[in-house]
Amino acid sequence: MDEHTLADLLTQIYSLLYQRYGPQHWWPSDSRFETIVGAILTQNTAWRNVERALANLKAAGAMSPARIRETAQDELATLIRPSGYFNTKARKLKAFADVLGQRHHDDLDHLFDQEPGALRRELLAIYGIGEETADDIMVYAAHLPSFVIDSYTVRVLARLGVISGKQPYHAVQALFHDSLPPDAGLFNEYHALLDRHAKETCRKLPLCRGCCLLGLCPTGAAAVGLSSGDLNE
DNA sequence: CTCCGGCTAT
DNA sequence: ATAGCGGGAG
Known part of the structure; x- marks a missing residue:
């Protein structure tokens, strides 16, 4: 299943992250x-x-x-x-x-x-x-569909080759806004999943082995391809 | 030692 | 473009 559009790619990423990590229950609070x-x-x-x-x-x-x-x-x-x-x-x-x-x-x-x-x-x-x-x-x-971009989001998308990592905030946000339905619930979960993934797997020093996005990721493919030059584990 | 669910002021 | 803010955990 290869992707033809950015929307397909972002949807695929969400799907894989959700399957891997499940709902993240953001934002924990009483009010x-x-x-x-x-x-x-x-x-x-x-x-x-x-x-x-x-x-x-x-x-x-x-x-x-x-x-x-x-x-x-x-x-x-x-x-x-x-x-x-x-x-x-x-x-x-x-x-x-x-x-x-x-x-x-x-x-x-x-x-x-x-x-x-x-x-x-x-x-x-x-x-x-x-x-x-x-x-x-x-x-x-407010439960409004405004996609949150943070350093984790940028790191994951940059490794996936979706962005360069140097675009301004609004440009990265536009990728999501132009590709996904304006659903606050979806934006909530997607951002939380990117956060979880960046903390747990796509870290500063990535743990590519076992990454659920490996099949979509040039960085990971290169890392694993280099057999022992590995990007960790 | 680095890094964290950034932003402001210079 | 960069310094400053700052405690807590790995």
Whole structure:
């Protein structure tokens, strides 16, 4: 079964990843607000460390926009310390809580109830929210079909020869948007699967042996072909 | 030692 | 284009 279109290829990749790893259950949280907090705290940070910070916020009763506004920034920083960049991230959480309060009366439905393009632009204008975090919020909190591109996505697609690895964020995102149905559930699962695959198999030093995408991957084929020159195991 | 579910300021 | 932010785990 060889692929003729990018859409076929991306669909095939999704299918193989899903068969290999199954549903990833993203984004783990008790509320949409917590998802947004997590999206900010996980910037360039291992999720494990974010979980501690989230637990601290909940234990302190600070997992709400009002409480985040009321809590002094340095106290907030102390609570989220395990997630790293705590001073910067405390400021980011306050920036989001301020916007949500002043413009949307702390109502996420109100924030999300606008054209997706307008929502994304509003998010991007908030201190601490860049393209990836904005799309995390779009997909995992607002349940809108905006594909999340991260370094893992780029690494996997680059190894597969789909992209060069030097395109801007929006260009990579366009590949998915132009090839897949605009389904938030699909985008949710696809991104999570790429993440899982990059962490577990398509790592910085790839473990090509046993990779479910080996048949589609020039990098992997070369690695295995070089019999013992191997890209690991 | 590196790496993590990035973004801002220079 | 690059420095700075930062704790935690392998």
